[in-house]
Every structure is written in C-alpha cells, then in structure tokens.
Amino acid sequence: MSEIVDCSQWGAAAQPPDMRCEVLVIGSGCGGATAARVLAQAGRRVIVLEEGGDFVGPGRLTQRDLAMYDQVYADRGGRTTACRSISVLSGRVLGGGGVINACDVVPIADETWATWRKYFGIDAFSASDIAAATQRALTDLSANPIAEEQVNKNNQILRRGSQALGWRGELMRHNRVDCKGLGSCLIGCPVGAKRNPRMVSIPLALQAGAQILTRARAEQIRDVRGRQKTVTVRCLDAKGYREGATFRVIADVVILAAGPVGTTTILKTSGLGSAALGRFVSLQPQIPITAVMPEVVNAFDGIPQAYAVTEFERHDDQRGLTGFRIEPIFGTPGVIGSLVSEPGAAGKALMAQLPHFAAALLLLPDEPLAQIRRNWRQQLRIEYQFTEDYRSRARQAIQAAARVYLQAGAQVVAVPTCPALTIRSERDLAQIDKISLDPATLPLISAHQQGGARMGPDAETSVCDLDGRVRGGRDIFVMDTSVFPTTSSSHTMAPVITMAHLLAGRLAAHWPQTAS
Amino acid sequence: MASKYLSRRAFVRLGLGAGVLGASAGLGLWWLRGTAPEVQGLGVLSAAQYRTLAALSxxxxPPCPSIAISGVDLDLARLFDTYxxxxxxxxQSEAQLALQLVEYGPLLFDHRLVTFSNLSADQQLAHWTGWSRSSNATRREIYWSFARFFGLAFYDQERVWPAIGxxxxxxxxxxx
Structure with a gap:
C-alpha cells in the first residue's frame, strides 16, 4: 500500500525530488480519483496531484463555515464570475467536490446521451458500455435511496407543498452510508458517512500502489508532444496560501481532472487546446429561496437535500436537460447568512428567525455559453451572460417555489434580491416578473461547472477527441466535467464518475503503444 | 498665425496647472476624509481603510433588538484584513480600491462633500442600501462582495448563535 505525501513539508528552501510515473493525474476529485484507481488497478504506476489538503474526521472537518470555506473550497470559497453574480464553488481538498457536495446521485439520463450522440457526435460509447460504467459509478457511490425516516422537516415542507399542488417529485438517491444527519454536508462530513472519492477510490488507488501528493499544484505541462511529459509542480504551504519549492514529475500519460477552471488553466498555460478551450462552459447557476414557516423547522439538522420537485424538469432533443427542479437545501449559519440581501436591521431580523427557515435551491440547467479566460494580468476570469431563456425559466422557478411554500403554510417567502422580495400571498407572485436578474442583483451559486474542454469529433468546437485525448498533445487526457458538451445532469457526481470509468477503462484497455 | 503646437512655455504652464489641480484635489479628498485613528496589527489595510470597513460592518x-451584537463588536474589519x-x-489591491470607492461614495455618487466614515449612522445605512439597489453594476458587485463576507463571518461566530437559535x-x- 502506498501513502499520501503532504508537499507542504517542503518549504521554499528545500528541494523536493523529481518523480517519474506512467500516469500523472492532476486533481483528486470524482474524475481524477476514479481514473487513478482504475489505472493503478490495471497495473500502471500512478501519481495523483491535489492542490488541497487531506481533510478527514472531526478534528479537520470542523462544521465551521469560515474555517472550512477557507480550506476545502477553491479560492477559499471566494471564486465568482467576473460580474460577481455567481459564486463558483468547487472543492480544493483530497477527494474534490465529493467531499463538499450534498451527496445527490443523479446519473446521466438516456435522453442526454442521445442528445450528445445526435448533435455532438459522441458516439464512441455503446449502450452496454454506458450501462456498465453507470453501474460501476453507482457501486462506487454505494448509491441508495434516502429512507423516509431520514427526510427532515425542511424536505417534508417542500414535499407537502408540492404534493398539495399535484406536482411530481421524488425522494432522491444519495451516497451516504450510516449517516448521522449532521447537516453540514456542504462543508464536509466529520463522521465520514459520504461514500465519496476520499473514502472509496483514493483508498483503492493507494492499495493498488498509487502515490498521492497533497498541497501540490500542477502548473504547466512541458514537452506536450513528447513521449515523456514533464509537469512542473509547485508545493504549497500547510494552509495552501503560499507557494514553496517546485519539482518535476515526468510521466508518459497525463490526465487532467482539475475541474473546468483548473483543467482549462493548465491547458492554456501549457499552450494546448483549440480555440474551443475555455468555451462552452455551463455553470448551472442555482437560485436560493427562503420561507419563514410558523413552526420550528431547524433545517440545519438532518440531510439537506432529500426530496426533489421534478415536475418542471424537461429534456429538449437538441439542447439536452432544461426546465428546472426545486430541491431543499440548508447549511451552517454562516453560509445562510452570506445569502441575506438586506443590509441593516432588516437582514438581521430575518436571520433571527433561522429555526423557522425552510429553504430551497432552484436548479436551472443553462446553455454552455460561459467562458473561462485570463485577463491581461493573467488573472482568471469566468464570463457569464444570462440568456433571456434562463431569465424566463428563473422567474418561473421562483414563482413555482414561492407557490409551494405558500401552499405549505409559509408566512413569508423571501427572494434575496435587492431590495428583498417578500411574498406573503398568491397576489404577490406577480412581483416576481419584475426580477431583472441583472448582474449582482441576486446571489447565485454554481456548484456544477461543466465544459471548457469539451469532447467531440470536430476540432473547431471541441478540445478533446472521443477518448478524452487533448488534440495537439500526445497522451494527454481530460477526465472531469470539462469534457461534457452540455449539462450532464442536475448533479454531476455520478456523471463524472461514469465518464471517468468509460475513459480510464478505455485507456487501461488500449494503453498507448508509444507510451511505456 | 498661431502655431497649432503648444509652445514650450505653454506646455510647462499647463503641466504646472494640472499638477497644482491634482495636488489640490488630492489634498481636498484627504481633508474630506480626515485622519483615521491608528490601528495596531493590520496586515494589509491602512488605518483609513480599516475605519471605512469597520463603519461598513x-x-x-448594526446592533438591533433581534441580534444585539454588531459587526464592530466582532471586529469583522480585522477579520477581513486577516483574510x-x-x-x-x-x-488585496482590488479590495483596497473597493474600500476607497465606498469611502468616497457619497462624493462620487451622491455629489455631497462628505465621505462615508463621516456620515451619521442613518445616512450610512441609506447610502450603503443605495449601493445594493444601484443601477451601476460595479456598486452592486462591491455591495455583494462585502455583504457575503460579512454574512459568512458574522453568523459563523459562536457569540451570535444564541440570538439566531x-x-x-x-x-x-x-x-x-
């Protein structure tokens, strides 16, 4: 069994040794951990680089907002689109987004695969390949339905209201086993109930001999057309704030799995990728909505997302997943407080009613029109344009959620616009049509970034071929959500594990002749 | 016929004039803002920027019946400086620039000869609320950047929890 090496042990003065491997995986989230484990189990010498630290157990996953956002989220939780409208959240921790997500297991629908096949030329996977990879993903996740007794009051309220309106919904599947209902899923589970990559694929990869390096940031791939690629790696300090020594990893095959922002950045720095690199990005901006209920809800306890209203989810033959779904959500008080729009006593008066809050996220699949770029100062810029279609669906979604909560008996439904929109009866619903959704008028959240290095047969509109291999490089692959041509699902954990099984399985079975 | 080019003398005069104007404006802004009390142990922010941020927090x-503890009680400005x-x-530069804009906001956007730190509490609230509803996207962006940080940092504090249940x-x- 191999080990996890913390690269923060090397300060700026010390010089870590260079390393060699057959496969270097950049990123340890759902895509990277799965690929690393599949290839290590196939007998390849694998190294995994992770920019974040290793956070397991109550001593490290403390259920405190400031400390956890600082340590387990990319850019300390402060990453936003250029217009500051959307918080772009992704994991920076061993195990990646799986450590900090709400555990929902929603695989890629058959209709989405059909759209990808028909309009995006993704015809390299047979139905049986897809079914087998999906099954492997579900097994990795120990996917299981959320039991009735695990449905907390926040979820019961949404279900009650939507069922009274006769709307379709379902109890979701999740990847928790022996869940204690701690409710802090979005900042990590201190009791390790999530069957995420940190708990499943990483231990299996280690067992198969993979070496994992934490606090190690891949900066650039050199010799991109050579048989052996040299990747420059920067050690970070113990908190991941400051850069230390650099070292090199020499690899035959490089797999990028650092999420759309990380993967795009490394490919750009390495001079790789077509004009499509950083384009066709979907952020799935989610809208938070709160209701104040007459009864005590204590939504901070229990599983945050258990029931989904799926009545309005649609599939468009050409665009794929569209419409919207409504899912309850909650977290620790800091994250809830960060979404309050009103300054002064009004905002505090709302927060004082925290135990009576019911809250939901409105999940809207969007068209892949965002772009990841760097400005003249080489700073990251995520540019997003709200389409009229998105705005229209957003207003419909807010209306629908408000109706559900009113139906469930809410005293007030609060939409965090400025000024805050408060809905007390059906008569107030018309106000929702006036919400502009102009930049920075509502705190939106992106937890499911996809695209940026999309796969496809056409070099003009895609970055990777149908094996996930980056065009213009030799044996450099992408195996994360960056490859998806449109939004894959309302929740990306199962889709990306499925895709990583497909691509890494294929790589293991057809190891490049030119590689070692 | 007058030359279409500036003479050397006119160029120097113009330069001196612009310099004097710039220096006067700078002095005027400094005078308007006033001197902030010294603050020990700051990592990034100046005393004036700290004062702006403390006022903003x-x-x-603010202290209010529902939650008596305020942003200043928890020294959110120092917490932001540490962050x-x-x-x-x-x-760091971007945040400092944003704080300058907030400080001179009443002058820049309301055309009043006063800076944010020197407004009364009610005036500060009205002015800051104006940022949240502004038609200017930059002002809204700055509003949300600070609002998100304040919300996260404030409600994460144990001292606040009893008041919010x-x-x-x-x-x-x-x-x-």
Missing part, C-alpha cells in the same frame, strides 16, 4: 450588521493578508496581491455544530450535540 457596523452599518451592515486579505493571505490573498494574492491583485486581490442555532444550537451549535451538530456533532458536538450528538456526542453529548
């Missing part, structure tokens, strides 16, 4: 999270200290230099991290409760 107080107006965003900023570990951010890249470009982010949060019983604290669930694992500790489970283990009791």
């Amino acid at each position: 107080q107006v965003h999270l 900023l200290f570990d951010q890249p230099p470009a982010d 949060y019983p604290g991290p669930s694992l500790a409760r489970l283990q009791k």
Whole structure:
C-alpha cells in the first residue's frame, strides 16, 4: 500500500525530488480519483496531484463555515464570475467536490446521451458500455435511496407543498452510508458517512500502489508532444496560501481532472487546446429561496437535500436537460447568512428567525455559453451572460417555489434580491416578473461547472477527441466535467464518475503503444 | 498665425496647472476624509481603510433588538484584513480600491462633500442600501462582495448563535 505525501513539508528552501510515473493525474476529485484507481488497478504506476489538503474526521472537518470555506473550497470559497453574480464553488481538498457536495446521485439520463450522440457526435460509447460504467459509478457511490425516516422537516415542507399542488417529485438517491444527519454536508462530513472519492477510490488507488501528493499544484505541462511529459509542480504551504519549492514529475500519460477552471488553466498555460478551450462552459447557476414557516423547522439538522420537485424538469432533443427542479437545501449559519440581501436591521431580523427557515435551491440547467479566460494580468476570469431563456425559466422557478411554500403554510417567502422580495400571498407572485436578474442583483451559486474542454469529433468546437485525448498533445487526457458538451445532469457526481470509468477503462484497455 | 503646437512655455504652464489641480484635489479628498485613528496589527489595510470597513460592518450588521451584537463588536474589519493578508496581491489591491470607492461614495455618487466614515449612522445605512439597489453594476458587485463576507463571518461566530437559535455544530450535540 502506498501513502499520501503532504508537499507542504517542503518549504521554499528545500528541494523536493523529481518523480517519474506512467500516469500523472492532476486533481483528486470524482474524475481524477476514479481514473487513478482504475489505472493503478490495471497495473500502471500512478501519481495523483491535489492542490488541497487531506481533510478527514472531526478534528479537520470542523462544521465551521469560515474555517472550512477557507480550506476545502477553491479560492477559499471566494471564486465568482467576473460580474460577481455567481459564486463558483468547487472543492480544493483530497477527494474534490465529493467531499463538499450534498451527496445527490443523479446519473446521466438516456435522453442526454442521445442528445450528445445526435448533435455532438459522441458516439464512441455503446449502450452496454454506458450501462456498465453507470453501474460501476453507482457501486462506487454505494448509491441508495434516502429512507423516509431520514427526510427532515425542511424536505417534508417542500414535499407537502408540492404534493398539495399535484406536482411530481421524488425522494432522491444519495451516497451516504450510516449517516448521522449532521447537516453540514456542504462543508464536509466529520463522521465520514459520504461514500465519496476520499473514502472509496483514493483508498483503492493507494492499495493498488498509487502515490498521492497533497498541497501540490500542477502548473504547466512541458514537452506536450513528447513521449515523456514533464509537469512542473509547485508545493504549497500547510494552509495552501503560499507557494514553496517546485519539482518535476515526468510521466508518459497525463490526465487532467482539475475541474473546468483548473483543467482549462493548465491547458492554456501549457499552450494546448483549440480555440474551443475555455468555451462552452455551463455553470448551472442555482437560485436560493427562503420561507419563514410558523413552526420550528431547524433545517440545519438532518440531510439537506432529500426530496426533489421534478415536475418542471424537461429534456429538449437538441439542447439536452432544461426546465428546472426545486430541491431543499440548508447549511451552517454562516453560509445562510452570506445569502441575506438586506443590509441593516432588516437582514438581521430575518436571520433571527433561522429555526423557522425552510429553504430551497432552484436548479436551472443553462446553455454552455460561459467562458473561462485570463485577463491581461493573467488573472482568471469566468464570463457569464444570462440568456433571456434562463431569465424566463428563473422567474418561473421562483414563482413555482414561492407557490409551494405558500401552499405549505409559509408566512413569508423571501427572494434575496435587492431590495428583498417578500411574498406573503398568491397576489404577490406577480412581483416576481419584475426580477431583472441583472448582474449582482441576486446571489447565485454554481456548484456544477461543466465544459471548457469539451469532447467531440470536430476540432473547431471541441478540445478533446472521443477518448478524452487533448488534440495537439500526445497522451494527454481530460477526465472531469470539462469534457461534457452540455449539462450532464442536475448533479454531476455520478456523471463524472461514469465518464471517468468509460475513459480510464478505455485507456487501461488500449494503453498507448508509444507510451511505456 | 498661431502655431497649432503648444509652445514650450505653454506646455510647462499647463503641466504646472494640472499638477497644482491634482495636488489640490488630492489634498481636498484627504481633508474630506480626515485622519483615521491608528490601528495596531493590520496586515494589509491602512488605518483609513480599516475605519471605512469597520463603519461598513457596523452599518451592515448594526446592533438591533433581534441580534444585539454588531459587526464592530466582532471586529469583522480585522477579520477581513486577516483574510486579505493571505490573498494574492491583485486581490488585496482590488479590495483596497473597493474600500476607497465606498469611502468616497457619497462624493462620487451622491455629489455631497462628505465621505462615508463621516456620515451619521442613518445616512450610512441609506447610502450603503443605495449601493445594493444601484443601477451601476460595479456598486452592486462591491455591495455583494462585502455583504457575503460579512454574512459568512458574522453568523459563523459562536457569540451570535444564541440570538439566531442555532444550537451549535451538530456533532458536538450528538456526542453529548
């Protein structure tokens, strides 16, 4: 069994040794951990680089907002689109987004695969390949339905209201086993109930001999057309704030799995990728909505997302997943407080009613029109344009959620616009049509970034071929959500594990002749 | 016929004039802002920027009947300075610029000869609320950047929890 090496042990003065491997995986989230484990189990010498630290157990996953956002989220939780409208959240921790997500297991629908096949030329996977990879993903996740007794009051309220309106919904599947209902899923589970990559694929990869390096940031791939690629790696300090020594990893095959922002950045720095690199990005901006209920809800306890209203989810033959779904959500008080729009006593008066809050996220699949770029100062810029279609669906979604909560008996439904929109009866619903959704008028959240290095047969509109291999490089692959041509699902954990099984399985079975 | 080019003398005069104007404007702004009391132990922010941010935290999270503790009670401005200290230099500069804009906001956007720190509490609230509803996207962006930080940092503090009915991290409760 191999080990996890913390690269923060090397300060700026010390010089870590260079390393060699057959496969270097950049990123340890759902895509990277799965690929690393599949290839290590196939007998390849694998190294995994992770920019974040290793956070397991109550001593490290403390259920405190400031400390956890600082340590387990990319850019300390402060990453936003250029217009500051959307918080772009992704994991920076061993195990990646799986450590900090709400555990929902929603695989890629058959209709989405059909759209990808028909309009995006993704015809390299047979139905049986897809079914087998999906099954492997579900097994990795120990996917299981959320039991009735695990449905907390926040979820019961949404279900009650939507069922009274006769709307379709379902109890979701999740990847928790022996869940204690701690409710802090979005900042990590201190009791390790999530069957995420940190708990499943990483231990299996280690067992198969993979070496994992934490606090190690891949900066650039050199010799991109050579048989052996040299990747420059920067050690970070113990908190991941400051850069230390650099070292090199020499690899035959490089797999990028650092999420759309990380993967795009490394490919750009390495001079790789077509004009499509950083384009066709979907952020799935989610809208938070709160209701104040007459009864005590204590939504901070229990599983945050258990029931989904799926009545309005649609599939468009050409665009794929569209419409919207409504899912309850909650977290620790800091994250809830960060979404309050009103300054002064009004905002505090709302927060004082925290135990009576019911809250939901409105999940809207969007068209892949965002772009990841760097400005003249080489700073990251995520540019997003709200389409009229998105705005229209957003207003419909807010209306629908408000109706559900009113139906469930809410005293007030609060939409965090400025000024805050408060809905007390059906008569107030018309106000929702006036919400502009102009930049920075509502705190939106992106937890499911996809695209940026999309796969496809056409070099003009895609970055990777149908094996996930980056065009213009030799044996450099992408195996994360960056490859998806449109939004894959309302929740990306199962889709990306499925895709990583497909691509890494294929790589293991057809190891490049030119590689070692 | 007059030359279409500036003479050397006119160029020097113009330069001196612009310089005097610039210096006067700078002095005027400095005078308007006034001197902020010295603050020990700051990593990034100047005393004046700290004063602006402290005022902002107080107006965003004032003492009120529902939650008596305020942004200043928890020294959110220092917490932000600590956070900023570990951010890249470009982010530090951006935050400092944003604070300058807030400080001179009443002058720039309301055309009043006063700066944010020198407004009364009610005026500060009205002015800051104006940022949240502004038609200017930059002002809204700055509003949300600080509002998000204040919300996260304030409600994460144990001292605030009794007032909002949060019983604290669930694992500790489970283990009791």
